Amino acid sequence: MEYILSILIFFPAFAAIVGFLVKQDSIKAYGICVTAMQFVLSLVLWMNFDVNEGQMQFTHIIPIISSYGINYHVGVDGISLFLVIMTTFMTMISLIGLSEKRDLKNLVITVLFLEMTMVGVFLALDAIIFYAFWELSLVPMLYIIGAWGGKLRIYASIKFFLYTFLGSLIMLVGMLYLAYVYYITTGTYSFSLQDWNMMILPFDMQFWLFIAFFCGFAVKVPMFPFHTWLPYAHGQAPTIGSVILAAVLLKMGTYGFVRFSLPLFPDASVYFTIPMAILALIAIVYTAMVAYAQEDMKQVIAYSSVSHMGVIILGIFALNVEGIGGAIFLMISHGIVSGALFMLVGVVYDRTHTKMIKDYGGIARVMPKYATIFAIMLMASIGLPLTIGFVGEFLSLLGFFKVSATLTLIAGLTIIFGAVYMLTMYKKVFFGPIKNEKNHELKDLNKRELSALIPLVALVVILGVYPKPILKPVETSVNHVVEVMKIKALEDKTRVEILNRNSIEGAR
């Protein structure tokens, strides 16, 4: 069990290399096998995980560049555990639902490499190793969007790559500076997150470092106004690319805020609460409006992703257990729901080669199963109670309510806006007369598609009704993060603020 995390990280990469030897026509089965094994492995990790413990577990360290304090250091806590499980699960589902025919072998191998980098990001505890996986994930994604995407695929993939590349380079300078600060205080270099958590930094240093890390994370999330790459990337990516992008890659950014920004810069995090909340609010309201105006189904979901990521940011910067825990739950649920929605759009796109809303209408009559599943996912997306989407959204907003009731109220609009644009789209696509003659012959979901989608539907309902198995371990670990923030807070003001936000009657 000791090395299970390393196995989880490197198994897909190893399998990808072996995959070169598999024949083209069986590569999909191979990919599904590998990702299923990987998923089972992540479940084994969960079984052996001590849910009452908020600290890092299964950690191990291998020195790489000891003179500069860079180690291969991995570990898992409640926060990363479920993100890893979500990653392995969604990768498996996206491969099951894969309908691509062209260059299948390269695609599957690329996805397996991508899985390594994604799992690596969530498990790394050394900043440089984190950065390495973080950057490396751009490469397979660039290839997926650029080689299997739509007409503007090359523009979209380069834009995606360069935006995130620049953002994370600035974050790298921040990391190097932190290691230097550690060197000044202790006499040795270290990039270990656990070592960094011992450091108490003066406020102006926290201020600048927060901004440096913000550059890396905000682009990835993406937060307003750094979100412009996302609609292109989603619009052009093939279905599997959109699914993985929405489900996992965007979560790296919000995960980064929880893992790095909050515990490392508690004073700056409190200081930046309102600016971050305002950016998040703009994202929530503005992109919801933009989503309403879209004519392409995929773009609607892409913009709704930006909007939901805003809610996650809001939850994180509530800086209390409800908020952060809710945000993490929302990260998982949004992963499942948006992944499912992109897959659903992919289903009709495969049949008709159009994603335009105006080309559809009355689909519910010819594709009843499809319409049902779409409706369930849509309800989850707009946060209907008893679906998975409700829990996280509610907790995030509840958390932020303790910070500012007004802002939360505005953010609450997201549920209304979300309902508006999603239901409008649903109405136009599924109800009314069948506009396009060809659509009379549309086939309903086949076995492959059902086997990919039904597990998602099951999860949406089960976790919506009973979210405790995930919420509890998450909250235990979040508690730990909040504790670290309290201990490390430099100014009394910050400590009082965090205490206030975490107290039951802290609402102002």
Place this chain on the structure above:
Amino acid sequence: MNSIPPIAIEFASLNFPTIVPMIIAIVGALVILIIDLINKNLDKSLYVMIAVLFLIIDLGVIIGFTSDVRGFFDLLLVDGIAILSQGIIVLASLFFVLTAMGKLRFQEYRYPEYFALYLFMVAGFQFMVSSDSLILILVGLETASMALYTIIAMHNRTNALEAAIKYFTMGALSTAFFAFGSLIFYAVTGTVELGKVSEVLVASNYENYPLVLLGVIFMLGALGFKLSLVPYHTWVADVYEGSTAALAGFLSIVPKMAAFVVALRFFEIFIASGDPFVEVILYVTVVLTITIPNIIALLQNDISRMLAYSSISNAGFAMTAILIGSTQATQALFLYWLMFLITNLGAFSMLWINRSKDSSSFSSDHAMEKYSGLIKKEPFSALMMGLFLFSLAGIPPFALFWGKLYLIGSAVNGGYLILALIMVLNSAIAGYYYLKPIVYMFLKDANEEVEVKFLANSTPVIKAVIGFCAVLVVFSILLIEPLLEIISYYVQISGY
């Protein structure tokens, strides 16, 4: 009238072992020439292998040195920096000479003189790095440069001649600058040994400061040419394009390594004493050198020209280490250059094996369109090429990332935060043009109308070189620790 005192030279001060590495290279060159005298009909592979053998022995002798020694009548200084850079120079030369083993016949490789000149050149660079006497540096520089001009001109295409002439005229100018700079320092301090120059300058509290500054400017011009610093970089792209890809790769590594060492020894005098003017001049030069070629590289449509401009920018990156001037920065310089060596060796060798003799269908030998859709035709070579380009772009965990990390880290630690940010921004710009060939290879479909022969020039030897580089680039993470240990040992014994 004073009589000139007789010069008394003790033979003991020759300290013969110090020049053994250079002697080996020179003997190798002579052996090749003698073999050619006896039998004219031998294959180039013999000469390549003789060169390799002598370079291996050369490398072995260099590794044997462990501490500071002076020799050759006090002109030579074999300190840690010299050992390290000689090692890198010989290692790089060793690999680049193997690229002569291409399948296609090229004019220059038919002359045994090519390989003799190659070894002379290596010896010249070795002299250049292992001396702190401006005179011997100039001698080494000229030995190497003369050989290099000839080697470039041996390529039988018109733009090769143009490249050689361009390189020669610019080189002659830089020699003049160097001579004039040395002259000024001799006039001011009465010595040409950099160590003593420093002592005298400090002792006299920088008397004649304007004159010293003039000397610095002349020296910067001279070194700037070799290092292709802005604004002395204009020759680079044409020369790289005029020479074969293999030689262009060599040019991007070895002469610059030699010049870095000279620059390190020279600027150390001023950086250590915190001279504000020199620091500003160097700062501006470095920033311009990183930025301007990066922007020009964005516009290139030929991979070898693009790599030429990118290597200027990379030289600027490495130059920052000299500006920062800390021990960590000096270590970073060598680490960076070693990582750049394996990456660039791989990248240029990839271009080299894809070279074909008919290039009429495209605007140039390595036009990007030529490589479109490579992933479909030659997946393995596309992967290799992509690997080297990603390494150049600084994507972890590939080789050059660690060099960049350590270099930017030393900038941050040295208090040069703005410089670190400039480096980072430029890395992002560079990301764009390194992506361009990747886009062509992986994302675009091949133009079916034009038939392109890939791997036309490939032989097992060159493939082995590329494979070797690829393995090092991918697993570089395991190399960093031992390399840093070696580098820090040598840097520390020479006190930089």
